[in-house]
Amino acid sequence: MQDVKNNPEYVPGHGLLKGKSVLITAAAGVGIGFAAAKKSVEEGCRAIVISDIHEGRLQASVDKLKEETGLQNVWGKVCNVVVEEEVQELIAFAEEKLGGVDVLINNAGMGTSKLLIEMEDPEWNKVIDVTLNGTMRMTRHMMKVMKPRGTGVIVNNASVLGWRAQKEQAHYAAAKAGVMALTRCAALEAADFGVRINAVAPSLAVHPMLKKSAPEELLKELEGKEAFGRGAEVWEVANVMMFLASDYSSYMTGEILAVSAQRA
Ligand SMILES: NC(=O)c1ccc[n+]([C@@H]2O[C@H](COP(=O)([O-])OP(=O)(O)OC[C@H]3O[C@@H](n4cnc5c(N)ncnc54)[C@H](O)[C@@H]3O)[C@@H](O)[C@H]2O)c1
Numbered sequence: 426m427q428d429v430k431n432n433p434e435y436v437p438g439h440g441l442l443k444g445k446s447v448l449i450t451a452a453a454g455v456g457i458g459f460a461a462a463k464k465s466v467e468e469g470c471r472a473i474v475i476s477d478i479h480e481g482r483l484q485a486s487v488d489k490l491k492e493e494t495g496l497q498n499v500w501g502k503v504c505n506v507v508v509e510e511e512v513q514e515l516i517a518f519a520e521e522k523l524g525g526v527d528v529l530i531n532n533a534g535m536g537t538s539k540l541l542i543e544m545e546d547p548e549w550n551k552v553i554d555v556t557l558n559g560t561m562r563m564t565r566h567m568m569k570v571m572k573p574r575g576t577g578v579i580v581n582n583a584s585v586l587g588w589r590a591q592k593e594q595a596h597y598a599a600a601k602a603g604v605m606a607l608t609r610c611a612a613l614e615a616a617d618f619g620v621r622i623n624a625v626a627p628s629l630a631v632h633p634m635l636k637k638s639a640p641e642e643l644l645k646e647l648e649g650k651e652a653f654g655r656g657a658e659v660w661e662v663a664n665v666m667m668f669l670a671s672d673y674s675s676y677m678t679g680e681i682l683a684v685s686a687q688r689a
Contacts, residue, residue: 506559
């Protein structure tokens with residue numbers, strides 16, 4: 426095979442979210458969530474609320490976002506998407522600070538690795554509760570708020586594992602398949618009042634936390650399955666989120682876009 430490198434250059438903003446307000450969950454890490462927050466600002470959003478379960482990292486991320494982008498209309502609010510009251514408080518907070526949320530990015534999701542025959546209920550339930558139920562809670566309450574306005578966009582973060590099989594991932598894959606089904610069904614209901622809901626399904630987005638938590642061998646194996654021989658940069662996934670959040674995707678709802686370079 427010809428040795429062609431696939432080294433993408435960071436894409437500057439093109440005003441895709443000009444004048445919009447954005448709310449993102451699980452955005453205080455070093456992964457897709459924070460990358461999506463930064464991209465949103467670079468794409469011209471006028472104000473943003475970022476949220477996360479981790480209070481210390483959240484404040485640091487608010488400061489970092491302000492510093493790196495220059496936007497001062499940045500707020501942080503702690504929210505564990507598993508807790509119904511915290512979800513409602515987050516949405517009320519964002520509505521007030523932003524004067525209405527135009528774009529919600531549901532990024533929260535978590536996984537572990539465990540063979541199904543060794544899986545106990547608490548581990549199964551936790552992954553489902555954060556990844557699927559958390560997305561459902563955020564979507565449900567955001568739809569209620571967006572409905573009377575007759576406008577708004579929701580972007581969910583699924584995974585190619587919602588379609589594909591991988592050992593030790595039954596809980597996570599089931600949760601992400603659920604996020605895909607939720608996206609399709611909620612989109613159909615939300616279309617009645619002018620709100621669009623789509624999802625990205627990344628295959629592998631490599632970041633420092635993933636490198637720390639996943640065994641090196643597994644990461645190598647997964648990277649080897651990608652046609653480019655590498656995982657995505659987190660901002661490459663965020664780019665596709667920006668497309669789905671923007672008016673460029675105005676005729677799309679209930680769709681799941683794979684952000685993947687996998688071999689067939
Ligand atoms: N990284 C990948 O290769 C990959 C691939 C496919 C899908 N995804 C999905 O992308 C999303 C982001 O993952 P990432 O790996 O880029 O990391 P990330 O940094 O974007 O997200 C991790 C953050 O989630 C927060 N979090 C964890 N539980 C939470 C909860 N209950 N409520 C609120 N916040 C919580 C953590 O504190 C952390 O800051 C997840 O939904 C993940 O399933 C990631």
